[in-house]
Amino acid sequence: MNSETSLDAALRGVVVLEIGNELGDYAAMLLAGFGSDVIKLEPSGGSPSRRIGPFANDNREHSLFFWRYNLNKRSVVLNDDNPAARSLLARMAAKTDVVLLSGDFETVERRLSLWRELAQSNPSLIVCTITPFGLSGPYRAYRATDLTQMAMGGIMAVCGYDPGPDLKYDTPPIAPAMWHAYHIAGEYAAIAIVAAINFRDLAGEGQFIDVSIHEAVNTCTEIAIPTYIYNGQTVLRQTARHAFPHITQFRLSKSADDIYMLASLSPFEREAQAFARLADEVGIEHVLNTPEYKQLEKEDPNSAYTYRNELIEQLVSRLPAHEVFQRAQAHGLAWSPIRRPEDNLSDAHFQARQTFATIEHPELGRPLLYPGTVASDGAAPHMRYWRRAPYLGEHSHEILEWSGCDARELDDLRSSGVI
Amino acid sequence: MADVRIIDLTWLQVGPQATRILASFGAQVIRVEWRHPAAIDFLRYMQPFAPDHATPAGGRSQGAARSRGIRGNYDRGAYFNNTNPGKYGITLNLNHPKGRELLRRMVIQANAICENFSPGQMDKWGLGYEELRKLNPRLIYMQTTGVGKFGLYKNYVSYGPTAQAMSGLTYMSGLPEPYPPAGWGYSYLDHSPGYFGAMLLMIALHRQRQTGVGAYIDLSQTETGLMLTGTALLQHQLTGEPTSRYGNRMPFLDWSPHGAYRCRGDDNWIAISVQSDEQWRALVTELGSPAWALEAKFATARGRKANEDELDRQLGSCLILHDRYELMERLQRRGIPAGVVQKAADRFDCDPQLKARGYYVDLPHSEIGTWPVEGFPAKLSRSPADVGGRTRRASPKLGEDNEYVYCELLGLTKAELAALKQEDVI
Numbered sequence: 001m002n003s004e005t006s007l008d009a010a011l012r013g014v015v016v017l018e019i020g021n022e023l024g025d026y027a028a029m030l031l032a033g034f035g036s037d038v039i040k041l042e043p044s045g046g047s048p049s050r051r052i053g054p055f056a057n058d059n060r061e062h063s064l065f066f067w068r069y070n071l072n073k074r075s076v077v078l079n080d081d082n083p084a085a086r087s088l089l090a091r092m093a094a095k096t097d098v099v100l101l102s103g104d105f106e107t108v109e110r111r112l113s114l115w116r117e118l119a120q121s122n123p124s125l126i127v128c129t130i131t132p133f134g135l136s137g138p139y140r141a142y143r144a145t146d147l148t149q150m151a152m153g154g155i156m157a158v159c160g161y162d163p164g165p166d167l168k169y170d171t172p173p174i175a176p177a178m179w180h181a182y183h184i185a186g187e188y189a190a191i192a193i194v195a196a197i198n199f200r201d202l203a204g205e206g207q208f209i210d211v212s213i214h215e216a217v218n219t220c221t222e223i224a225i226p227t228y229i230y231n232g233q234t235v236l237r238q239t240a241r242h243a244f245p246h247i248t249q250f251r252l253s254k255s256a257d258d259i260y261m262l263a264s265l266s267p268f269e270r271e272a273q274a275f276a277r278l279a280d281e282v283g284i285e286h287v288l289n290t291p292e293y294k295q296l297e298k299e300d301p302n303s304a305y306t307y308r309n310e311l312i313e314q315l316v317s318r319l320p321a322h323e324v325f326q327r328a329q330a331h332g333l334a335w336s337p338i339r340r341p342e343d344n345l346s347d348a349h350f351q352a353r354q355t356f357a358t359i360e361h362p363e364l365g366r367p368l369l370y371p372g373t374v375a376s377d378g379a380a381p382h383m384r385y386w387r388r389a390p391y392l393g394e395h396s397h398e399i400l401e402w403s404g405c406d407a408r409e410l411d412d413l414r415s416s417g418v419i
Numbered sequence: 420m421a422d423v424r425i426i427d428l429t430w431l432q433v434g435p436q437a438t439r440i441l442a443s444f445g446a447q448v449i450r451v452e453w454r455h456p457a458a459i460d461f462l463r464y465m466q467p468f469a470p471d472h473a474t475p476a477g478g479r480s481q482g483a484a485r486s487r488g489i490r491g492n493y494d495r496g497a498y499f500n501n502t503n504p505g506k507y508g509i510t511l512n513l514n515h516p517k518g519r520e521l522l523r524r525m526v527i528q529a530n531a532i533c534e535n536f537s538p539g540q541m542d543k544w545g546l547g548y549e550e551l552r553k554l555n556p557r558l559i560y561m562q563t564t565g566v567g568k569f570g571l572y573k574n575y576v577s578y579g580p581t582a583q584a585m586s587g588l589t590y591m592s593g594l595p596e597p598y599p600p601a602g603w604g605y606s607y608l609d610h611s612p613g614y615f616g617a618m619l620l621m622i623a624l625h626r627q628r629q630t631g632v633g634a635y636i637d638l639s640q641t642e643t644g645l646m647l648t649g650t651a652l653l654q655h656q657l658t659g660e661p662t663s664r665y666g667n668r669m670p671f672l673d674w675s676p677h678g679a680y681r682c683r684g685d686d687n688w689i690a691i692s693v694q695s696d697e698q699w700r701a702l703v704t705e706l707g708s709p710a711w712a713l714e715a716k717f718a719t720a721r722g723r724k725a726n727e728d729e730l731d732r733q734l735g736s737c738l739i740l741h742d743r744y745e746l747m748e749r750l751q752r753r754g755i756p757a758g759v760v761q762k763a764a765d766r767f768d769c770d771p772q773l774k775a776r777g778y779y780v781d782l783p784h785s786e787i788g789t790w791p792v793e794g795f796p797a798k799l800s801r802s803p804a805d806v807g808g809r810t811r812r813a814s815p816k817l818g819e820d821n822e823y824v825y826c827e828l829l830g831l832t833k834a835e836l837a838a839l840k841q842e843d844v845i
Contacts, residue, residue, distance in 0.1 A: 148757060218796070
């Protein structure tokens with residue numbers, strides 16, 4: 001089942017200049033996973049995302065956030081706000097395919113004016129901005145964080161805990177942890193950039209891309225919007241299950257070893273049958289296959305499901321989670337333990353698929369495993385992460401050399417504080 | 420993507436999400452379905468439905484109303500309509516040898532084929548990647564499954580919530596113990612892997628154009644979930660501590676208060692995220708400098724963090740009588756990140772930003788009329804995304820484009836088409 005090659009080098013030769021903050025780190029890292037050469041331009045104080053925790057061993061120089069979202073990239077210290085930087089940026093623009101600007105509206109607008117100019121002499125340049133609300137519209141200058149974007153974009157309203165019997169909530173809506181507004185927007189930014197690369201293949205031209213995190217989050221709430229538009233109904237948030245116009249039955253159960261299981265049945269008859277077989281196998285007494293139960297399902301489905309859910313709870317509580325998982329799956333039931341992310345690190349399934357990338361960290365004296373791919377070609381992952389996030393200015397010398405500046409120009413840039 | 424044709428065998432959400440994006444960039448996406456009740460896309464017959472009164476000439480202008488669907492009519496699914504705009508729709512019976520033959524003919528002329536059947540289904544039909552690439556060596560074959568086509572769990576079944584549970588995303592969402600995980604109120608892992616699917620397809624198409632090489636893509640929803648677990652895995656490896664939940668708080672920066680606070684009205688909330696002492700002082704001033712807020716323990720980020728329970732309680736009771744939108748505007752004027760926890764009605768009826776950006780797009784459907792569909796969240800200056808795609812339509816009716824695809828694209832005669840229909844092939 002091998003294709004010729006994985007896609008991990010499909011964007012080789014695509015040079016990306018990344019300038020900004022945590023709003024753009026992930027998008028650029030995705031491109032780097034497919035072989036793009038991502039050059040991070042950082043001010044002398046370092047990119048703002050270097051200051052986001054958690055930190056490895058409490059060392060403020062070792063931001064795990066920065067490490068996580070900046071794999072494969074190279075770093076050059078370059079104060080692009082300095083007017084004297086213009087000639088250097090113009091040289092770099094000529095060798096660049098994609099410029100990615102991220103941050104709040106004012107900062108991105110300020111930077112963008114220069115890149116609008118530089119794009120005129122580089123018509124194949126793709127310039128992508130990622131801002132909280134996009135570059136136009138009444139909210140464009142609104143302040144935002146991941147939390148407020150998850151709120152305004154609609155995800156929070158559909159995530160959280162069940163209301164009381166009176167349908168009043170005593171718990172707040174929840175923003176699922178963590179950084180998902182930037183994840184969603186980062187994925188869309190990468191899509192839009194690759195779409196622009198495809199367009200450039202055909203038309204030879206670059207373009208400007210204006211990504212709105214607000215809109216990105218808005219695309220990601222499943223039936224919430226159609227349910228309102230077509231039926232005028234608001235979906236209600238419910239504990240660990242789908243938000244729905246009415247409250248559905250509670251479905252979390254705990255295994256014998258005290259682990260929450262996602263164990264529920266879809267409306268398909270195939271699953272009802274599979275569950276009855278599983279219950280038999282585990283020795284749970286039930287009447288699921290009797291004509292009386294079938295009758296109850298028709299006449300009073302709520303009671304029928306209550307009964308069935310009690311059986312599920314009973315079954316799950318009898319066995320350790322991994323055994324419920326394997327037995328249920330053997331019967332074709334889409335059940336899973338609610339794992340912590342780290343429970344997957346040693347899982348042989350992911351080892352076989354090379355899901356995790358091993359990244360060397362000399363400063364720790366040990367490697368760390370990073371989530372490294374979402375897809376495989378059957379033999380190798382389609383994404384490849386191989387280099388830890390760069391130290392500040394780690395590649396300044398080679399990147400400035402690549403830009404084509406001669407020694408005198410570099411001296412001038414140095415004395416004017418650009419580099 | 421004017422040069423791209425995609426055979427789309429996907430169903431439910433995760434597969435169609437990817438091809439929806441390709442269609443909005445101009446690829447010709449041909450959605451292949453079968454009319455047998457056991458094979459029909461669940462989204463065609465699950466809630467929500469278009470109101471019973473919606474007609475081809477009408478639509479949203481006729482008003483919203485609840486509906487249980489019209490028996491036997493698979494063309495009124497509202498969520499299906501939102502998920503499949505811009506695509507062509509044909510019917511094809513892959514259990515019939517002639518159906519499989521027709522698919523092979525289509526594959527020869529296609530750039531890519533996508534499917535999200537249970538693992539192994541296409542192989543059973545003799546339509547797996549190894550077979551199809553013999554017909555079209557440039558073919559891109561993308562398959563999306565819960566845990567991947569190979570590996571220890573290759574036969575495991577999964578929906579979005581299963582993959583979420585396994586990856587750790589469900590666990591990470593919610594209030595700290597003793598609360599259970601809150602998880603996600605929908606299948607996030609039917610959305611994000613769809614975005615990755617679009618990305619992978621476009622990257623493979625770029626390479627196909629440049630080198631003539633195809634690709635086999637085994638896309639895993641659970642791996643996508645792991646990609647989205649932030650710094651949890653790194654932190655665990657360094658500390659050995661189990662990952663925990665933080666509710667809406669910010670454990671990794673000195674940001675406080677940081678949460679959702681109740682406002683006036685039924686289940687109305689505002690999210691506030693204070694990033695600095697300066698923003699905190701501005702918030703206190705805006706609230707009229709209440710005595711509790713001036714206490715020294717709240718003056719610094721460290722102090723606010725150390726007393727966050729009390730801070731949240733005080734702030735919460737302070738905001739309960741405020742109008743959420745008015746409050747958001749007042750706080751924003753002072754430069755404080757604040758956002759209303761918007762519900763669907765807020766986002767669709769009120770949000771002036773989405774309106775100004777033209778986010779919702781009205782598109783016609785041949786059975787239920789013109790309805791707004793959710794747009795693409797980026798503006799491209801030269802090749803804009805357009806969710807109406809090539810069809811200039813929302814989703815296709817079941818088999819709506821049989822004649823166009825089979826006769827105009829594949830060159831069958833109308834008589835042949837009629838015969839195939841007779842034989843239950845299309």
